[in-house]
Amino acid sequence: MNILIIKASAESDFKDYKKYMSSPPQGIFSLAAAMPNAHSFEIIDETNGDKLSKKQIEWAQLAILTASTPDITHAYQLAQKLKESSLMVVLSGLHVTFLPSEAAYYADSVIIGEAEPVWQTLLADADKGLLKPSYKSNEQVDMGNLNPWPNTADLKERYGTWGVLVGRGCKNSCSYCTVRPFFKREVFRPVSHVIDEIRASGKKYLELHADNLCSDPDYAFELFTELKKLKVQWVGEATLDFAENEALVEAAAQSGLTYLLVGLETCSHPALKMAGKGFIKPARAKELIRRLHDNDIVVDSCMLFGFDEHEKDIFDETIAFVDDVKLDVIHPNFITPFPGTKFYNQLLREERLLSNDWADYDCSHVVFQPKHMTPQELENGVIKVRDTLYSTGRRLKRFARVTSMQGLYVSSMTT
Numbered sequence: 022m023n024i025l026i027i028k029a030s031a032e033s034d035f036k037d038y039k040k041y042m043s044s045p046p047q048g049i050f051s052l053a054a055a056m057p058n059a060h061s062f063e064i065i066d067e068t069n070g071d072k073l074s075k076k077q078i079e080w081a082q083l084a085i086l087t088a089s090t091p092d093i094t095h096a097y098q099l100a101q102k103l104k105e106s107s108l109m110v111v112l113s114g115l116h117v118t119f120l121p122s123e124a125a126y127y128a129d130s131v132i133i134g135e136a137e138p139v140w141q142t143l144l145a146d147a148d149k150g151l152l153k154p155s156y157k158s159n160e161q162v163d164m165g166n167l168n169p170w171p172n173t174a175d176l177k178e179r180y181g182t183w184g185v186l187v188g189r190g191c192k193n194s195c196s197y198c199t200v201r202p203f204f205k206r207e208v209f210r211p212v213s214h215v216i217d218e219i220r221a222s223g224k225k226y227l228e229l230h231a232d233n234l235c236s237d238p239d240y241a242f243e244l245f246t247e248l249k250k251l252k253v254q255w256v257g258e259a260t261l262d263f264a265e266n267e268a269l270v271e272a273a274a275q276s277g278l279t280y281l282l283v284g285l286e287t288c289s290h291p292a293l294k295m296a297g298k299g300f301i302k303p304a305r306a307k308e309l310i311r312r313l314h315d316n317d318i319v320v321d322s323c324m325l326f327g328f329d330e331h332e333k334d335i336f337d338e339t340i341a342f343v344d345d346v347k348l349d350v351i352h353p354n355f356i357t358p359f360p361g362t363k364f365y366n367q368l369l370r371e372e373r374l375l376s377n378d379w380a381d382y383d384c385s386h387v388v389f390q391p392k393h394m395t396p397q398e399l400e401n402g403v404i405k406v407r408d409t410l411y412s413t414g415r416r417l418k419r420f421a422r423v424t425s426m427q428g429l430y431v432s433s434m435t436t
């Protein structure tokens with residue numbers, strides 16, 4: 022069979038931002054890597070600017086599409102178009118896993134959960150024309166056996182920053198996060214596999230992809246020790262509390278960590294506590310960020326607004342907090358109830374969802390009734406935070422700080 026593997030991405034004001042922020046989508050690449058030799062495939066990553074051509078549609082017999090929630094309506098439209106062209110169509114990914122009945126309307130088959138464990142069975146069924154309406158994986162992928170990249174496709178040159186899969190899942194269970202409901206537990210690849218892959222890639226600037234890279238300090242120490250020998254620079258994602266471990270911060274810096282996404286989310290500890298993220302203590306942020314800065318690590322975080330614990334003064338509090346703790350890169354956004362999360366289920370129960378249009382679920386629209394303010398007040402507050410934190414004076418300050426740590430290239434790309 023000829024197969025199209027598609028990461029769907031809708032046209033939007035944030036298309037360039039998504040392209041800039043996105044790293045190679047390991048989900049679709051590991052599917053391609055698990056493809057039996059009898060099949061041919063093409064990868065279309067719309068996030069990265071790829072366009073599906075008429076020739077590709079005529080060439081293929083089966084298409085599998087994945088998309089995040091704000092892109093899912095576009096994915097459904099694409100799925101319908103492909104079905105009309107007589108392709109077998111499969112939908113997969115987080116949104117599809119959490120709302121399989123909705124997705125099933127647009128596809129011949131849906132995958133619930135991780136796709137790799139059911140992929141070969143699905144392809145064998147499709148080959149015989151016996152595709153089932155759904156496939157569900159009951160076990161998590163064995164990271165020791167996972168091959169994250171297809172050998173046949175020269176993908177590395179298509180992405181600015183090469184991503185290396187380190188782990189999937191998170192041991193925490195924050196109410197607004199889709200990671201835990203999707204990946205039932207946290208698993209990491211063997212360190213030797215990660216190191217071999219980096220060495221083979223020849224890349225010197227990488228994103229190490231794990232939902233919470235430092236949550237197992239023993240694993241993280243082993244990884245950083247081996248990484249140091251490769252003399253690479255890398256960016257990653259870990260909760261800020263990892264910086265309580267001074268030796269681990271130093272090991273991370275020596276292994277090439279230059280830029281860290283920490284997921285502080287809000288300066289309100291009551292809000293973090295209610296969201297199941299009380300282990301992050303805003304009162305410790307200043308000291309921990311200073312420790313990261315002392316090791317020349319640039320610190321990036323979303324600051325989310327609209328938690329039930331947020332009163333109208335949260336906007337001014339956040340501006341003062343960000344200035345005080347010296348965050349380098351800030352993304353002020355609305356907390357968004359993604360399907361599958363406890364937060365979504367709570368708002369659904371309380372009849373507080375305001376939008377049925379998945380395209381609005383992009384963290385830039387208010388899609389639910391906030392508890393202590395109107396949607397308009399929430400929107401105005403976030404605009405005020407953005408305008409204030411991105412004033413010329415504050416940007417220049419952050420620019421100077423990031424330049425002193427990582428040079429002009431990183432500061433011009435980030436601040």
Ligand code: SF4
Nearest residue numbers: 191193194195198232
């Ligand atoms: S710590 Fe981060 S990745 Fe883990 S559940 Fe919370 S928000 Fe999600």
